[in-house]
Amino acid sequence: MFLGKINQSNNKKLILVLESIKCGGIDELITNLFSLDNKNRGLLSSQSDFSSTKLDFLLYRITRPITSSPDISNCFKGLSFTESLLKSESSTFIIDVCKYNYAKISQNIAQLLPSPHVGKPYNIRKCYHRHLQEGINADAVSGWLLYASFYYVIGQYNVTLTVADYVLSKFTPNMVLLNCIFYGREKIDYYRQNVHSAMTLKEKIKSATVGYIWYMKHSSLIPKELQLEVEDADISIPPVVMSHCLRFLCYHHLDDIFNRQQALRELHNTIKYRYFIARNSLSCALTILGVCYEISGDKDIAYRCYDQAVCSNEKCHTAEKKGDANCLKPYTIFIVDKVLLTSPPNGL
Incomplete structure (x- = not known):
């Protein structure tokens, strides 16, 4: 400021x-x-609108996932504390910041609940729905993607596809990706064109921003194919990457080979063109691409993705365990913003 x-x-x-x-x-x-x-x-x-925009982007830069201990009671304490702030605070801006944090904490709680397959499924799933619905308020997409993950975990693949397609329909190139270190002038100008002074912060966050989907350690909502990634730590996945990954996994379980390969191609191109993927998330994106290639039967391409992921600044567990970390191995590659990306196999 x-x-x-x-x-x-x-x-x-x-x-x-x-x-x-x-x-x-x-x-x-x-x-x-x-x-x-x-x-x-x-x-x-x-100029008040410009000042408001600067305040918004200050929040978007410093906003980070709300990490929590595995003890779900601490999350509920966080919700109670946030509720007390909402009752005592008069600033509309701070109130909306509190609502954002409330939504993120709710996303954490949903991942710490018992598996939706154990105990009394109806009661457990009712709790899931309550916190997942609160989590939708965090931004335009991350809460919906966590909801899609819930439906995937319980085997409702067609519902998962519907939610994932809805999420993809919300993306426009002018939307703001949260948690970036730097926002260029062009991105800020587009943002100012898409919002107006009468909008609350909550309305702007839900309509003009997209956030990463944050899976906690041992999350009950992460697809089983990605569980290795949360064995030891949390993981933050780019939203478009996760959308196409879920679509790929659903079509795989539905034995729809044509649409599965189409989803894989779209995932590949998303990473190739770095669509809503920050530099420090590229390793994660390449790892997920590798997992999908491996599931599709192309292990050679999969291991190339793992190797490239290991060579990135931030490494994912799957890539470290499966890749050979040989950054100089000759591949057929695309050059994407000085990052190597293997070319898709024939037919993709």
Whole structure:
């Protein structure tokens, strides 16, 4: 928010700003800043919509998955604490931030519930639905993808396909991927065109942002084909990658070979063109692509994907265990933003 250095010419104004935050929170801060004259460009633009956008992107940059202990009771404590903040906070911005966190905690709880196949399935699944429905409020897609994973785990493949297709229909190139370190001017300008000042933060998050799907360690909702990835730690999967992965897995179980191969091709192209895939998520994306190739019977291509995933900055467990980490092995490749990607087999 502050652009520049603290010196004698601005320190008093900065103290006033900090005091406004202490006394009145974000709403008082914005009021204070907007009342400043246009000469104070070091603090914030006088244009309220631009200032609101900067505040939004500050949140989008610093927002991280809410990690939680395996103890589900701690998650419920988090929900209770968030509810108390919602009752006491007057700032609409902070209220919507709390609602976002509430949704993310609900996604965690859904993954810590007993398997939907054990005990009394009706009661357990009722709990799943309650928390998954809350999780939908996190952004435009991550909650829906977790819901799709739930239907996949209980074997309702056609429902999973319906949800996955719905998720894919929500993507547009102008949407904002959460948790990125840097957002370019073009992305910010597109965002400003897609939202307006009358929208609440919650409305903007649900309509204009997409988040990674975060599977917790030993998640009950991750497909069994990817369980190796959550043996020792959590994993964050790019949303378009997970959408096509679920479609591929569903068609595989339905013995629909044609659509399975089409889904695999779309997954391959998603990674080739880095569609909603940040650089630090490429290893994960390549690993999932490798898993799908291996399931389809093309182990040679699968192991090439694993090897390339191992050579990326952040490695996934499947890639480390299955790949040989030989980054210099000659492959038929595409060059994608200085990252090697094996070419698809014939027919894809």
